[in-house]
Amino acid sequence: MTDQxxxxxxxxxxxxRIREGRFTGxxxxxxxxxxxxxxxxxxxxxxxxFLRFCQANPRPCPLLAVxxxxxxxxxxxxxxxxxxxxxxxxxxxDGELVGEPTDIADLWTDDMVSFALGCSFSFExxxxxxxxxxxxxxxxxxxxxYRTNLATRPAGRFSGPLVVSLRAxxxxxxxxAISICERFPLAHGAPVHIGDPAQIGxxxxxxxxxxxxxxxxxxxxxxxxxxxxxxxxxxxxxxPALAITHAPGHMLVTDIPSSHAERRLTGVHPA
Amino acid sequence: MTDQxxxxxxxxxxxxRIREGRFTGxxxxxxxxxxxxxxxxxxxxxxxxFLRFCQANPRPCPLLAVxxxxxxxxxxxxxxxxxxxxxxxxxxxDGELVGEPTDIADLWTDDMVSFALGCSFSFExxxxxxxxxxxxxxxxxxxxxYRTNLATRPAGRFSGPLVVSLRAxxxxxxxxAISICERFPLAHGAPVHIGDPAQIGxxxxxxxxxxxxxxxxxxxxxxxxxxxxxxxxxxxxxxPALAITHAPGHMLVTDIPSSHAERRLTGVHPA
Numbered sequence: 001m002t003d004q005x006x007x008x009x010x011x012x013x014x015x016x017r018i019r020e021g022r023f024t025g026x027x028x029x030x031x032x033x034x035x036x037x038x039x040x041x042x043x044x045x046x047x048x049x050f051l052r053f054c055q056a057n058p059r060p061c062p063l064l065a066v067x068x069x070x071x072x073x074x075x076x077x078x079x080x081x082x083x084x085x086x087x088x089x090x091x092x093x094d095g096e097l098v099g100e101p102t103d104i105a106d107l108w109t110d111d112m113v114s115f116a117l118g119c120s121f122s123f124e125x126x127x128x129x130x131x132x133x134x135x136x137x138x139x140x141x142x143x144x145x146y147r148t149n150l151a152t153r154p155a156g157r158f159s160g161p162l163v164v165s166l167r168a169x170x171x172x173x174x175x176x177a178i179s180i181c182e183r184f185p186l187a188h189g190a191p192v193h194i195g196d197p198a199q200i201g202x203x204x205x206x207x208x209x210x211x212x213x214x215x216x217x218x219x220x221x222x223x224x225x226x227x228x229x230x231x232x233x234x235x236x237x238x239x240p241a242l243a244i245t246h247a248p249g250h251m252l253v254t255d256i257p258s259s260h261a262e263r264r265l266t267g268v269h270p271a
Numbered sequence: 272m273t274d275q276x277x278x279x280x281x282x283x284x285x286x287x288r289i290r291e292g293r294f295t296g297x298x299x300x301x302x303x304x305x306x307x308x309x310x311x312x313x314x315x316x317x318x319x320x321f322l323r324f325c326q327a328n329p330r331p332c333p334l335l336a337v338x339x340x341x342x343x344x345x346x347x348x349x350x351x352x353x354x355x356x357x358x359x360x361x362x363x364x365d366g367e368l369v370g371e372p373t374d375i376a377d378l379w380t381d382d383m384v385s386f387a388l389g390c391s392f393s394f395e396x397x398x399x400x401x402x403x404x405x406x407x408x409x410x411x412x413x414x415x416x417y418r419t420n421l422a423t424r425p426a427g428r429f430s431g432p433l434v435v436s437l438r439a440x441x442x443x444x445x446x447x448a449i450s451i452c453e454r455f456p457l458a459h460g461a462p463v464h465i466g467d468p469a470q471i472g473x474x475x476x477x478x479x480x481x482x483x484x485x486x487x488x489x490x491x492x493x494x495x496x497x498x499x500x501x502x503x504x505x506x507x508x509x510x511p512a513l514a515i516t517h518a519p520g521h522m523l524v525t526d527i528p529s530s531h532a533e534r535r536l537t538g539v540h541p542a
Binding site for chain 1: 442443445446447449450453461462463464465466467470490492
C-alpha cells in the first residue's frame with residue numbers, strides 16, 4: 001500500500017518509504033525544504049562523455065554530485081542508495097525508453113556512474129517566497145517544456161537541442177526572477193530567454209513538447225529557463241547501450257537544504 | 272578658450288578646468304573611470320522634503336552624498352566645490368527653467384543643501400565591459416527617456432511620474448544586463464520594466480520625451496531603467512522658489528571609482 005497523499009516533510013523518512021516501495025509518486029511537495037535532484041546513470045565510456053557534456057552545459061546540467069564508478073551512494077547529498085531511493089526510474093536502451101520501474105537493483109553494474117543534477121524546484125521555492133507567481137504550480141499542472149533551436153555544446157556522442165521550461169509572469173516579476181535565479185547556479189541559474197518564443201524556435205507556445213499547456217495571463221511576458229529534460233534529449237541522440245534516469249517529477253530527494261542550490265556545493269556535506 | 276575635444280582622464284584635472292571655465296561641455300567620456308553624478312541643490316524646507324523624496328524613491332534617486340546646509344563641498348566624493356565644479360547648471364524658479372549658467376556662486380545661500388545622485392554611466396560601463404551593446408552610445412546619441420504612468424512615492428510637495436531611460440538589446444543580453452545592474456544600487460539598479468512599452472504608459476517608443484530617438488534592431492527587446500531625470504520632473508511639480516541642478520549630460524565628476532556604485536558608499540572616502 002502506498003501513501004502518497006499526505007506530505008512527508010522528512011527527506012530521510014520519504015526515502016525510507018520509497019526504498020520500501022511504499023511511495024512511488026511525484027516528489028513535489030514532499031521532503032520539506034530538502035533539495036531535489038534530476039538523476040542520470042550511465043556506464044563506462046558513456047559516463048565519461050556525459051560528465052564532459054555536463055561540464056560544457058552547466059545551465060541545463062548543473063552538477064550537484066557525481067558518484068564513484070559502481071558505488072550507488074552519494075554521500076555528499078545524504079544517506080542515499082541510488083538502486084532503490086528514487087520513486088520511479090526510466091530505463092533507456094540505445095536511446096529508446098524501455099521501462100519505468102520503481103527499483104533498478106537488477107540493472108546496477110560495477111562500472112555505473114551516477115550524476116545528480118540541480119532541479120528547478122529550488123528556484124521556484126525562492127520565487128514563491130518573493131511573491132512571484134509560479135502559474136503551473138498554482139494550477140496544479142506540470143511546467144510546460146519546449147525543444148528549442150539553441151544547441152547544447154556537444155561532448156562525445158552527447159549533443160542535441162537545449163530544452164527549456166516556461167514560466168510566464170508580469171514584467172516587473174520577470175526582472176526580479178532574473179535577479180533571484182542568478183543566485184541559483186545549481187538550479188539552472190538565470191533564464192536563457194525572455195519575450196518572443198519564435199526567437200528560440202518555439203512555434204506555438206500553447207503546445208509544449210513536454211509537460212502541460214501554459215497558463216499565460218494578459219500582460220505576462222514569457223520567461224524561459226534551461227531545463228533538466230535536456231540530458232534526456234541528449235540520451236536519445238547519443239543512444240548509449242544503457243541509461244537510467246529518474247522519471248519526470250519523480251526526483252531524488254536529498255538531505256541538503258534547498259537553499260544550498262544558491263551556491264556551489266563543493267565541500268558541503270549534510271549534518 | 273575651451274578644450275572639450277580631447278578626453279581628460281583625471282577627474283581632478285577635469286574639475287580644475289571646469290572651475291576655471293575652460294571646460295563647459297558634456298562629461299561623458301571624460302574623467303576616466305571616475306563616478307559621475309546627477310546633482311540637485313535646494314534650500315531649507317525644500318531640501319528636507321527632497322531628501323525624503325530620494326529616500327522614498329531610491330531607484331530613480333540613488334543618494335551618493337548629501338551636503339551640510341550652506342556647505343558647497345562634498346568631501347566623501349572628492350575635493351569638490353559645487354558652486355563652480357559642474358560644467359553647466361540649470362536654474363529653476365518656481366518649477367520653471369530660467370537659465371543654464373556655468374557657475375552658480377552668486378546663487379549659493381547659507382541654507383542650500385546639495386544632493387549627489389547616482390547616474391547610469393556607471394552601469395553602462397559595466398554593460399560595455401560585458402559585451403552588451405549600448406546602442407545610443409554606439410550611435411553617439413543621448414539615451415531616450417520617457418515619462419511613464421508609474422508614479423513616484425510623494426514626499427511633501429515632491430511627486431510626479433517616474434521617468435525611465437530605454438536601452439534596447441537582444442533578449443539574452445537583457446537577462447545578463449538585469450543581473451549586472453542588480454549589483455549597482457547606486458546607479459539606478461535593476462531595470463523597472465522589460466517588453467511592452469504600453470504597459471508603463473509609453474505610447475510611441477520612437478518619440479521619447481527627453482533625449483534622442485532610440486535605435487531598436489530586429490530581435491531587440493526594450494529594457495527600461497529608472498532615470499535621474501525623475502527629480503527634475505518632481506521639481507516642476509513641487510515648484511520650489513529656487514532649485515539648481517546639473518544640465519543634462521553635464522555631470523558632477525567625482526574622485527570615487529565608478530565601480531563603487533556597485534555597493535552602498537557608506538563610509539567610503541576617496542584616497
